[in-house]
Amino acid sequence: MPELNWQSPLSISASHRVWWTHDALSNNGDFWREVLAGLEGHCLAFVDSGVAAAWPNLPQRLHELFQKSGASLHLHAIESMPGGEMCKDGLQHAERVARACFEHGVSRRGCVIAIGGGAVLDTVGFGAAMAHRGVPVIRVATSTLSQGDSAMGVKCGVNQFGHKNALGTFCAPHAVICCERLLSTLPFEHWLGGFSEAVKIALLKDESLFSDIESAAPALVARNMDAARPILRRSGQLHRDHILKSGDPFEQGSSRPLDHGHWAAHRLEALSHWQLPHGQAVAIGMALDSCIAAHLGLCSEQHCNRLLHLLQSVGLPCWNPLLNPLSRLHEGLEHFRQHLGGQLALALVTAPGAFVEVNDLSLPALQAAVNRLEAMQRQTTGRHDGT
Numbered sequence: 433m434p435e436l437n438w439q440s441p442l443s444i445s446a447s448h449r450v451w452w453t454h455d456a457l458s459n460n461g462d463f464w465r466e467v468l469a470g471l472e473g474h475c476l477a478f479v480d481s482g483v484a485a486a487w488p489n490l491p492q493r494l495h496e497l498f499q500k501s502g503a504s505l506h507l508h509a510i511e512s513m514p515g516g517e518m519c520k521d522g523l524q525h526a527e528r529v530a531r532a533c534f535e536h537g538v539s540r541r542g543c544v545i546a547i548g549g550g551a552v553l554d555t556v557g558f559g560a561a562m563a564h565r566g567v568p569v570i571r572v573a574t575s576t577l578s579q580g581d582s583a584m585g586v587k588c589g590v591n592q593f594g595h596k597n598a599l600g601t602f603c604a605p606h607a608v609i610c611c612e613r614l615l616s617t618l619p620f621e622h623w624l625g626g627f628s629e630a631v632k633i634a635l636l637k638d639e640s641l642f643s644d645i646e647s648a649a650p651a652l653v654a655r656n657m658d659a660a661r662p663i664l665r666r667s668g669q670l671h672r673d674h675i676l677k678s679g680d681p682f683e684q685g686s687s688r689p690l691d692h693g694h695w696a697a698h699r700l701e702a703l704s705h706w707q708l709p710h711g712q713a714v715a716i717g718m719a720l721d722s723c724i725a726a727h728l729g730l731c732s733e734q735h736c737n738r739l740l741h742l743l744q745s746v747g748l749p750c751w752n753p754l755l756n757p758l759s760r761l762h763e764g765l766e767h768f769r770q771h772l773g774g775q776l777a778l779a780l781v782t783a784p785g786a787f788v789e790v791n792d793l794s795l796p797a798l799q800a801a802v803n804r805l806e807a808m809q810r811q812t813t814g815r816h817d818g819t
Contacts, residue, residue: 446604448676450584452665456572456611457493461500467607471568472504473542476532478556480515480548483574486617490547505543508536515548517706519555520590523599529559533567543568543606549575549622550582550710554600557588561603568606574614576626576660577711580667581633583608586681591706595767596698602682610668612657620655624747625711627652627660628693630667631742632718636689637670639784642742649745688772689779689787693717696755699764703754715748716805720755723801724793725780735783740808751809755802758795765793 453463477494484490491510498507511532519525529544538544544567546556553571560567573583589600615623627645634641644663645652651659674690675681688694697717701708719740726736743750755761769776778790 448586448604448608448672449606450608450610450668450672452610452668453612455613456609457487457490457497457613461497461502464497464501465503467570467609468498468501468503468505468543471541471543471606473506474508474536474538475505475543475545476508476529476536476538477510477545477547478513478529478552479510480552480574481512482515482619483548483614483617484512487614494545508538513546513548513552513556516551516709517591517701518551520551520597521706522592523590525555526559526562526590529556530563533560533563538563538567540564540567543570545570545572547572547574548578549573550578553578553583554588554597555590557603557605558590558600561588561601566603569603570607570609571605572609572611572614574611575618575622576615576624576664577622577629578626579610579615580626580664581629581671583610584668584672585675587683591702594702596701610664612661615657615660621709622711623655624653625709625715627663627746628711628715628718628743628748629671630663631739631746631748632692632714633667633670633674633690635718635739635781635784636692636779636787637674637785638666641666641670642784645746646742649742653745653747688777689789691768692779692781692787693719693721695764695768695778696720696761699761699767700752700754703760704752708752708754712749713752715743716750716752716755719743719750719805720801721778721780723804724797725782727797727800727804728780728790730780730788730790731782735781739781744812751805755805758799758802761802762795762798765798 495507513519544560546553546569557569560569571583573579586604587600587602589597592598631645648659693714694717697713700713722736722739725731726733740750776791779787780790781787
């Protein structure tokens with residue numbers, strides 16, 4: 433028996449602050465004064481290369497806003513960061529962020545600003561988390577995917593060893609800013625991709641949101657911001673509420689309902705060498721999970737067809753050739769089980785707003801789901817070819 437045994441609970445308190453704004457770059461500084469409150473010293477900004485190209489005056493505007501805010505921070509440098517999964521491929525870009533913190537004297541009293549889509553927020557966040565064991569991060573989300581989902585989380589990471597988000601950590605952002613104006617230059621594929629996460633959270637938690645997305649589908653494809661705004665904000669709220677209020681923000685347990693559709697999505701992204709965008713991969717993963725649920729009798733055919741139709745209505749795919757051969761796809765289940773730390777736990781939707789957790793998935797059930805999606809793809813292609 434040990435002579436001493438010290439045990440005490442340890443709790444960590446953090447604030448999770450999110451601002452939704454039409455234009456984070458055109459106010460008089462009051463907005464940024466509130467965002468930057470509590471920080472001092474030096475600051476760095478990393479901007480998604482796509483955003484930097486679309487908004488060439490952004491660096492000048494940031495410097496002006498910092499001056500108007502009267503904050504006790506000096507914006508030392510603004511650098512470009514490759515957008516998309518390219519920046520998450522290994523540690524190179526995350527290490528660059530960490531190194532820059534030391535080169536520019538950014539301490540844990542200062543901050544790093546990440547401006548971009550989810551991949552840039554992940555990479556810059558991880559780099560800042562490594563520097564000094566954690567430099568505060570401000571996330572400026574510039575994609576529908578990051579505004580409706582990833583920017584709301586408390587984790588960041590990069591891809592390594594052929595696995596999605598293999599290296600990373602948990603860290604609550606100092607602030608999250610969702611700027612509508614920056615969505616206006618988002619490439620169309622990525623504009624649509626973000627709504628896959630809105631469909632996912634609606635499937636899991638909010639039937640009315642699911643119906644709203646169905647009604648708004650034509651307007652979303654037309655890039656109508658008035659239609660997109662309430663859907664993105666509700667999606668962000670539901671993701672944030674689950675993370676902060678479910679009792680497991682740092683994923684100590686094995687249940688991961690927010691990973692619905694993601695086991696296959698992550699596998700497809702890796703198989704495509706990160707060329708398949710995350711939003712589109714999630715759409716395919718949800719389609720697959722829905723077909724699995726229908727095959728197992730966990731949801732009705734009507735529900736499965738309703739989801740598949742909705743995904744197509746908002747311009748999202750339900751099929752990718754990388755679903756075959758099945759052996760490669762099936763490896764993704766084992767990767768996901770390892771990620772969970774033991775028992776497999778798949779959230780399969782039974783109806784909008786309801787799901788069950790499945791702890792085993794047979795190859796015949798997976799094969800039946802893949803076959804169904806492939807047959808649907810052939811029918812769709814045949815109609816488009818006029819055959």
